[in-house]
Amino acid sequence: MQHTLRELLEQNLIENHDAERIQALEQQRPFSLHWELKTLLYLGVILLNIGLGYLIYQNINHIGHVALITLIGGLCAICMAYSIRYRRPFSPGETESPTPYYDYILLLGCLLFLVLEGYVQYQYNLFGTRYGLATFIPMVLFFGLAYWLDNRGVLSLGITALASWVGITVAPQEILSKNDFNSGAIVYTGVALGAFLTIVPFLSERLNFKKHFSLTYLNFGVHIGMISCLAGMMALDREILFFPLLCMAVGFFLWYARTRGSFYFLTVAVIYGYIGFTYLLVNHTASWDFDFMFYLLYFFLSCAGVIYFLIHYKRFIKNKQP
Amino acid sequence: MTAYNPKWLDALRIREIVAAWRRNEWIDEPKWKNIEAAYPDQFYSPNLFVRIGLAFFSLILLSAAMGLMGLFFDPDSEIAFATFCLFVGVMALLFLEFWAIRSARHYGSGVDDMLLYFATGCIISGLCLPMPYQTDELVYYCVALPFLIAGSVRYLDRALSAAAFVCGLLILLKIALHVPGISIFLLPLTGILFSAAIYLFAREGQRRHAWRFWHRQLSLLEWMSIVTLYLSGNYWVVQQVASDALQMVDMPLPWFFWVLTFVLPIAYIWAGLQQKDRLMLDTGLGAIAGAVFTFRYYFHVLPWAWAAVIAGAVLFAGAYFSIRYLRSHKGRYTYAVEGDKIWLQELEEQLIEQTIASQNPPVPVKKDGFGGGQFGGGGAEGNF
Numbered sequence A: 001m002q003h004t005l006r007e008l009l010e011q012n013l014i015e016n017h018d019a020e021r022i023q024a025l026e027q028q029r030p031f032s033l034h035w036e037l038k039t040l041l042y043l044g045v046i047l048l049n050i051g052l053g054y055l056i057y058q059n060i061n062h063i064g065h066v067a068l069i070t071l072i073g074g075l076c077a078i079c080m081a082y083s084i085r086y087r088r089p090f091s092p093g094e095t096e097s098p099t100p101y102y103d104y105i106l107l108l109g110c111l112l113f114l115v116l117e118g119y120v121q122y123q124y125n126l127f128g129t130r131y132g133l134a135t136f137i138p139m140v141l142f143f144g145l146a147y148w149l150d151n152r153g154v155l156s157l158g159i160t161a162l163a164s165w166v167g168i169t170v171a172p173q174e175i176l177s178k179n180d181f182n183s184g185a186i187v188y189t190g191v192a193l194g195a196f197l198t199i200v201p202f203l204s205e206r207l208n209f210k211k212h213f214s215l216t217y218l219n220f221g222v223h224i225g226m227i228s229c230l231a232g233m234m235a236l237d238r239e240i241l242f243f244p245l246l247c248m249a250v251g252f253f254l255w256y257a258r259t260r261g262s263f264y265f266l267t268v269a270v271i272y273g274y275i276g277f278t279y280l281l282v283n284h285t286a287s288w289d290f291d292f293m294f295y296l297l298y299f300f301l302s303c304a305g306v307i308y309f310l311i312h313y314k315r316f317i318k319n320k321q322p
Numbered sequence B: 001m002t003a004y005n006p007k008w009l010d011a012l013r014i015r016e017i018v019a020a021w022r023r024n025e026w027i028d029e030p031k032w033k034n035i036e037a038a039y040p041d042q043f044y045s046p047n048l049f050v051r052i053g054l055a056f057f058s059l060i061l062l063s064a065a066m067g068l069m070g071l072f073f074d075p076d077s078e079i080a081f082a083t084f085c086l087f088v089g090v091m092a093l094l095f096l097e098f099w100a101i102r103s104a105r106h107y108g109s110g111v112d113d114m115l116l117y118f119a120t121g122c123i124i125s126g127l128c129l130p131m132p133y134q135t136d137e138l139v140y141y142c143v144a145l146p147f148l149i150a151g152s153v154r155y156l157d158r159a160l161s162a163a164a165f166v167c168g169l170l171i172l173l174k175i176a177l178h179v180p181g182i183s184i185f186l187l188p189l190t191g192i193l194f195s196a197a198i199y200l201f202a203r204e205g206q207r208r209h210a211w212r213f214w215h216r217q218l219s220l221l222e223w224m225s226i227v228t229l230y231l232s233g234n235y236w237v238v239q240q241v242a243s244d245a246l247q248m249v250d251m252p253l254p255w256f257f258w259v260l261t262f263v264l265p266i267a268y269i270w271a272g273l274q275q276k277d278r279l280m281l282d283t284g285l286g287a288i289a290g291a292v293f294t295f296r297y298y299f300h301v302l303p304w305a306w307a308a309v310i311a312g313a314v315l316f317a318g319a320y321f322s323i324r325y326l327r328s329h330k331g332r333y334t335y336a337v338e339g340d341k342i343w344l345q346e347l348e349e350q351l352i353e354q355t356i357a358s359q360n361p362p363v364p365v366k367k368d369g370f371g372g373g374q375f376g377g378g379g380a381e382g383n384f
Helices: A002-008 A016-028 A035-059 A063-086 A102-124 A131-149 A152-165 A182-205 A211-234 A239-260 A263-288 A292-311 B006-023 B029-037 B048-071 B078-103 B113-127 B137-155 B158-178 B183-207 B209-233 B234-243 B255-274 B278-298 B304-328 B339-357
Strands: none
Touching: A002 A016, A002 A102, A035 A063, A035 A102, A035 B278, A035 B304, A063 A102, A063 A131, A102 A131, A102 A152, A152 A182, A152 A211, A152 B339, A182 A211, A182 A239, A211 A239, A211 A263, A239 A263, A263 A292, A263 B048, A292 B048, B006 B029, B006 B209, B048 B078, B048 B113, B078 B113, B113 B137, B113 B158, B137 B158, B158 B183, B158 B209, B183 B209, B183 B234, B209 B234, B209 B255, B209 B278, B234 B255, B234 B278, B255 B278, B278 B304
């Protein structure tokens, strides 16, 4: 800091009064607790949700049971009421959170709603076997709240509910562990859902309506779509259908990365495409009894090619970002 | 000392400092532009996601290259294989030094990172492989340590610095473990002294202008040393070591470690707030969680669900009122966003989106004809 100031002064890049001012400001600059406090808020929401969600099942036959349900319901209602009371006026663009804790209170309300709904279904069998309805209600609620109150966290919850509704659990960490990719129906649904989620942002951009939700939609869309394509190739053995689909998806996201300057989608598309192509190659050459060396050479050359491509993405991506 | 062009490293560093001033609007735009133009660098340092992709493909490429060379040289004995590893490691290192850094000007691109890890891994394995089977782990650590230190110093790599820290700590702990009789006292003491020494070293190092290229690594070491300092005094850690490694039923001086378990986090938070030291503060907050878990491990005062509810409520309320207070009182602390925390916030947002998404909407668990005894037919009873 001192050295930097001195050096900049020597180079005449700043003037004496700049240096004095910066030094003074640096010394009296207050210490920001923003990140710490936000993390604590988030931890608090998660702990409350986990604890209450577990307690409600644990105490089913106890006296305090009704009190507990009332407590959860009341808390949920308070959160929702707070969110609605302090909301910003609706706008098709992005709005800033009205208060620092606003997003967290809304999130807590939504999560508690899920706890409550799951419990009501469990205990009173409210929806019977119409499980679709049980995921349909939170989906509608979350999408509604996300658009109305402009909250991307709730939008993620809504997309998750949508995916459950159409038959997939889409939490990114669980997508491989919980879903049975051997069933064709789920794979086809996944591809369709991925395509749908990818289209939504373009519609909203055209209509100029909540454009800042694009990234959330695309993030779900790219992973659901590509993993479903790969699953179709590997588990269903229908490469004829799914490999071209995968290629189309990769091509699409490369185009997106190129026009929007998004490195995230560039890398993701390249990795999925590489996995798909490698699988195809290995699977189809297995019967030809190639030498081990062939595969080593393949990996060597293909990786060199991909690395070359990624390093020279600057020629490829239009909007350069620093 | 460093393999990277020091002039460009300085340029990066100065631009980073001035960019923070610019974000706070402490200097005006034309001056910022001038400074930016006066300190150019020609490093190839891509975006984080591209870096991850490049590292991923570099690892496959390097493994395939090693496989191809293996087919060519066909090392058939243990010594031959060890020599082969050394050879590959040295080749990778030369490639890193002369191609990636000097000619392609990579700096934190994923390719240079992976070349460095691959080379270090190969060289260390090459040296360790020929040793007899029953060699003490200590020897392996001692072989690895100089390479880890050299790699982290020359290539400014934080992962290697962290590995060197862990390796150094393990060497001392292993030695302490072998001292008969007093090792239970020596182990925590070693941890505490090592952490304190590294802490002082890292603090002093960050004050030195001559060591400016290593400030990031030193800052990482500083953080690791406060973490290991807490762990060395934590009751649970010491008790586990005593029972697992030393087969002791009772550990000596339990009160001493209980005091450390609870006092250290508070001391960290206090010092963090006093000194405006974010590392200390955040580690202290984490250590509070550690202290709570330690306590609950030995004393089951509350069922965990209740504990979670109460802790959640306390955290939420605490943060809520702190934010309110900070927003209405101007002083040494603020809730306003600080310019230089931007990447952490982005990471946090990414993380939060992930965790929110993993909260499933209710999955109906109750099947028809649910007759399980464990709830006593809960569904049918309505006698509240």
